[in-house]
Amino acid sequence: MWLHRINLNGKDVRRCVVMPLTDSVSTLPGVGPKRVEALASLGITDIESLLTYFPFRYEDLRAKALTEIADQEQVTLKGIVAAPPTLSRFGRKKSRLNFRLLIDQDVVPVTFFNQPWLKNQIEVEAPIMVYGRFDAAKKQLNGMKILSSGRDDPMASVYPANAGIRQKTIQQLVVAAWEQYHDDIVNVVPASIQQHYRLLDRAKMVHDMHFPKTTPDAQAARRSAKFEEFFLFQMQLQLLKRHDQTQVGQALPYDNAALQALIASLPYELTNAQKRVVNEICADLKRPIHMNRLLQGDVGSGKTVVSAIVMYAAITAGYQAALMAPTEILAEQHANNLQQLFADLPVNIVLLTGSTKPAARKEILPRLASGEVNLIVGTHALFQEGVDYHRLGLVVVDEQHRFGVAQRQALRQKGANPDVLAMTATPIPRTLAITSYGEMDISIIDELPAGRKPITTRWIKNAQIDAAIQFVMRELAAGHQAYVVTPLIEESEAVDMKNAQAIYERFSQYFAPQYQVGLLHGRMKNDEKDAIMSDFKAKKFQVMVATTVIEVGVDVKDATVMLIYDADHFGLAQLHQLRGRVGRSDQQSYCILVADPKNKTGVARMKVMTETNDGFVISQKDLELRGSGDVLGKKQSGMPDFKVGDPVADITMLSVAQQEAKRITDAADWSIQPENLGLANYMEHQEASTYMYD
Structure with missing residues (x-):
């Protein structure tokens, strides 16, 4: 412990600083270079990470009476060895050790497989405690381990382990770390919060997570550990947000009258949700700090026109x-739509992608650098070296989860810290929003434009596919187009699912010669995929057989049918995104899910899809059915791997942790307030990568 001098608002302040548990695990007995490497594979590098490497379950080691034991229960039996043990060997390195255990008047046979060394621990007429799985029908115990008869810990912690390090080794190291460092454990959750929510002192929490005496002790410790984990994560997000807001940005004093004129010229009235979101974003533009806002809305909710309005501002x-899109064809669609919208306004638009010809690129770049071009649309080419801006004020990132943080950061650095508006058509439930995007301000369009017809969704079994194909044929006869989606590109021996190549060949014959069929999948080159999508939009073919590469794609107004094979192999959020490829006009559209689900979860997914078109409801259901890490994918969603907390089941606690972190960091001097010193010191010594993502 020492005094650390900091400067706050021009005044020197002395703060008591306590070093965190940053010693390497190599300081513990028996931890050499190989064991350090093995522990690192579990995320354990220092004493802090070891002491917070909590067990995922406990074994109740209290001895039970035979009458209290359920069949196949893991239990401890205490008795007297009634006869000498017998050891049988069979096969290579295989053995069976048998002995009989006298418990009151009952004799219970005990068997250990492949642990021949235990024979030396079994003495006739000696007391013994054995832990194993009890077979009630045979009234025998399949032994797992022999316990010390004098042990005083009624519960044993079970930790996640791997091939590089054994469970027992982790248990021993945790004991050694606790004995050596427990006096150095400092509270990080402020005392007032601990008292208000009845949380344990941190040292008590760590102790009872590893060495609980009773089940209630373990439950109380886990509750406190969950809150601390959520709270520290939210502190990271709030501090990141505060840092971002202190970055000097650019106040954009836009022409409100010109903006109102643009909105009045639209061929439709904005929804109330769109108006609210435009106001939120424009308020940020006027402020001289950096905007970092996420605009989320369901498929077809009108995010694009909102982005156009604020770019015009x-x-x-x-x-x-600048508007950055994940694919060239989507960038081209945006550019064409914006050209039409701004046709009579002083907006000079250019399109810059990887396919832009060298001559055209040479002509564009000087105009961009001089400021003649004031709206540029493109792909990752927008932030490449040699692309210089005159006065970049706003960056809009479409389908933001398709871009990495490094790509978005590179575009930000092209200007003087321009405002950033990230858009996503993947509705994010409250849980994911709090965890993944807690450092961003969030605007939500939760209303669809008037006149948009809900997509009719039906679930059929594979045996009914002929009727579905006849329906597709009728839609084609009416001048419409259809998507057919499969999970696989080619036939696989590992899984029994339809594949795009086989469906393409079958449909090409079935619909010939009247209708043409195209094929699109992820192994194709980008320019090839873009050409196929352009041909489909131009109606050069009527049926598009594809994998999920069409999940984010261009608007094809005449596409009214989405037929999805093996739909139970997709998550709900992904099915909803695929369904959103149709219904892009005022024509009635349909989604047909073909699936024979083999479990209740698969059936539940199909039912949810047929019951609602609300992307937020679907995304929340997906979160509940699949878990947080799979909804958008770890890399896309940024969902952290919490050690003890479950952001779905513990959403109320997560929300409370967010509120408390925000309340603390709202105070400019929070880090020198006496009750926050342990927290402030902890946050100083934690790298952002511990909690941050991507």
Whole structure:
């Protein structure tokens, strides 16, 4: 412990600082270079990470009477060895050790497989405690381990382990770390929060997580550990957000009258949700701090026109705006739509992608650098070396989860810290929003434009596919188009699922010669995929057989049918995104799910899809059915791997942790307030990578 001098608002303040448990695990007895490497594979590098490497379950080692034991229960039996043990060997390194255990008037046979060394621990007429699985029908115990008859810990912790390090070794190291360092454990959750929510002192929490005496002790410790984990994560997000907000940005004094004129010229009235979101974003543009806002809305909710309005706001303020899309064809669609919208306004739009010809690129770059071009649309080419901006004020990132943090950061660095608006058509439930995007301000469009017809969704079995194909044929006869989606590109021996190649060949024959069929999958090159999508949009073929590469794609107004094979192999959020490829006009559209689910979860997914078109409801259900890490994918969603907390089951606690972290960090001097010293010191010594993502 020592005094650390910091400067706050021009005043020197002395703060008591306590070093965290940063010693390497190599300081513990028996931990050499190989064991350090093995522990690192579990995420254990220092004493802090070892002491917070909590067990995922406990074994109740209290001895039970035979009448209290359920069949196949793991239990401890205490008795007297009634006869000498017998050891039988069979096969290579295989053995069976048998002995009889006298418990009151009952004799219970005990068997250990492949642990011949235990024979030396079994003495006739000596007391013994054996832990194993009890077979009630045979009234015998399949032994797992022999316990010390004098042990005083009624519960044993079970830790996640791997091939590099054994369970017993982790248990021994935790004991050694506790004995050596327990006096150095400092509270990180402020005392007032601990008292208000009846949380354990941190040292008590760590002790009872590893060495509980009773089940209630373990439950109380886990509750406190969950809150601490959520709270520290939310502190990271809030501090990141505060840091971002203190970055000097650019106030964009846009022309409100010009903005109102643009909105009035639209061929439709904005929904109340769109109006609210436009106001939220424009308020940020006016502030001289950096905007970092996420705009989320369901498929077809009108995010694109909102982004167009706010980009025009930046342009009226004398700044440039950039719109980055994940694919060239989507960037081209955005550019064409914006050209039409801004046809009579002083907006100079250019499209810059990887396919832009060298001559065209050479002509665009000087105009961009001089400021003549004030709206540029493109792909990752927008932030490549040699692309210089005159006065970049706003960056809009479409389908933001398709881009890595490094890519978004590179585009930000192209200007003087321009405002960033990230858009996603993947509705994010409250749980994911709190965890994944807690450092961003979030605007939500939760209302669909008037006149948009809900997509009719039906679930059929494979045996009914002929009727579905006849329905597709009728839609084609009406001048419409259809998507057919499969999970696989080619036939697989590992799984029994339909594949795109086989469906393409079958449908090409079935619909010939009247209708043409195209094939699209992820192994194709980007320019090939873009050409196929362009041909489909131009109606050069009527049926598109594809894998999930069409999940984010261009608008094809005449596509009214989405037929999805093996639909139970997709998550709900992904099915909803695929369904959103149709219904892009005022024509009635349909989604047909073909699936023979083999479990209740698969059936539940199909039912949810047929019952609602609300992406937020679907995304929340997906979270509940699949778990947080699979909804958007770890890398896309940024969902951290919590050690003890479950952001779905513990959403109320997560929300409370967020509120408390925000309340603390709202105070400029929070880090020198006496009750926050342990927290402030802990946050100083934790790298952002512990909790941050991507």
